[in-house]
Amino acid sequence: MPRKGMRSIFYKSSSPTPAPFPTLSDSLMQQDIETAESLITKWDYSTHNYQSTPLFSGPRQEAKRYLNAVKGLQSAMQHLITQDSSSNTLVRAQSLMQLAMNTLEKEFYTILSSNREHLDPETVSNRSSTDRRSSVSVSDFDDEISEDEFRVSEAERVSMLAMADLKAIAECMISYGYGKECVKVYIIMRKSIVDEALYHLGVERLSFSRVQKLDWEILELKIKTWLNAVKVAVRTLFHGERILCDHVFSEDSAKRIAQSCFAEITKDGAMSLFGFPEIVAKCKKSPEKMFRILDLYEAISDHWPQIESIFSFESTLSVRSQAVTSMVKLAEAVRTTLTDFETAIQKDSSKKPLPGGGVHPLTRYVMNYLTFLADYSGVLVDIIADLPESPLPESYYRSPMRGENAPGSELSERIAWLILVVLCKLDGKAELYKDVALSYLFLANNMQYVVVKVRKSNLGFLLGEDWLTNHESKVREYASKYERVAWSKVLSSLPENPAAELPAEEARKCFVRFNAAFREACRKQSSWIISDPKLRDEIKVLIGSKVVNRYSEFYEKNRVGTEQVKKVSPDEIGIFLSDILYGNGIGDSGSVSSHSSSTPSSPLRRR
Structure with missing residues (x-):
């Protein structure tokens, strides 16, 4: 065989191997990268070519194209990794993705900051629940929300659009591993709004030592401020933040992020808000202060279902615990004050007979106090359940529902017992009169005052008609004895x-x-x-x-x-x-x- 022929056989492979023919997936990948590069560089904040109008403030189709381009870029990157994880094209795609995430982070911040008014908790909390939330889902966030269709105000419409944009950006950034940057911006922006709102509501971070030094008039003003603040905070502020947080991070993969964000945003403010009643409960007690203590207890009790629902996450357990602790301490303060009140009645030692046999100041004070107390019967039923049973004589008063553990029976008996205590004191004061007729007149006057106060207030509902009938007969008995002795x-x-x-x-x-x-x-x-x-x-x-x-x-x-x-x-x-x-x-x-x-x-x- 000629030598040339042999060479041609053994050295044929020395010539360059032709490049493989591009596949359809390769072409689509390259197209996705080019499309993404075009849009991402167009909306790059760091270049002079950047548009003056933020991406999500312009036509909504443009924002949708941008997010779709990022999605396509991610698909291209995944394809490249399977082909050649060290290719220049992959490096280029990774740079574009970083640039896109920086842009979306800034857009996220811009939406939050420019829509503070439209994303305020009141506007958000006024939205109806799931139906409207789903109406601005990421799948159709780009569609204009028709005012005719949803019949909402302009402010609410803008709020819904902003929430849709935030959700779309958050989902995109979290999906591609940039959730940390998104969450950081969200927490900083929303926490400042919550803290500012609480400040304007008058919520302060007060220590026990400071509160203890306040004059009662000043502390009472702070309690009134708190009573107004807790209504707005629970019903609007925290409620609105929970709705917004749940919506922005509503994807299954972002549930734990939503919990973490909400806790970081509201925890400090909520702990200060619900910690104030506990501090007040620890302060020096007196009968006159008890009504404000009851106001605080009633406010937390009334809002507890919402508190429990809003702060339902494990990460906000401390908030729920603080609210419960405050209620426990307030209840203890009420029980202590009631016991002290009874002791004060029993220790009354005035020995001088009242001129004219009129209504004694002790009677007025106790009955006015009990009248106001009866207005809190709803919460008092729970509070006094832990008090020792009053030693009320069976013949004097017993709730007919006592044996059935009827709600309110313990409170009724406690009120009846306190009235009996003051009536016994009045019996002793009646003996101070040298004129027997005047002593009976004194008893008739005071018993009549008690009966009228009971009949014209919630005390009548608590004590019942039988109690009133028995004590009205006592008035007639005293009046008859007075008349008989005085005119005999x-x-x-x-x-x-x-x-x-x-x-x-x-x-x-x-x-x-x-x-x-x-x-x-x-x-x-x-x-x-x-x-x-x-x-x-x-x-x-x-x-x-x-x-x-x-x-x-x-x-x-x-x-x-x-x-x-x-x-x-x-x-x-x-x-x-x-x-x-x-x-x-x-x-x-x-x-x-x-x-x-x-x-x-x-x-x-x-x-």
């Missing part, structure tokens, strides 16, 4: 049978005795008082009917022949009686002021 001398000055005609001399003596006894009774009782107008009229009618009826019979039978005796006519008796039981200028206000030192002096204040 006057009635006994008349003959046993007033219709009998007496000898002139004996009739004259009867007129003299009656006149003296009647005038003395009226003189004495002109300084006595019945505070309740209705009760006063009823008693005066009762007195008048007995005295006038008996005296009129005697007067008609014996006035002839006794003309020389100065006597009261039946018609004049009513005139004399009209001047009694008004206190003769002493009045309740005078009696109260003269004894104010023996009872708690701070006025009861409400809401």
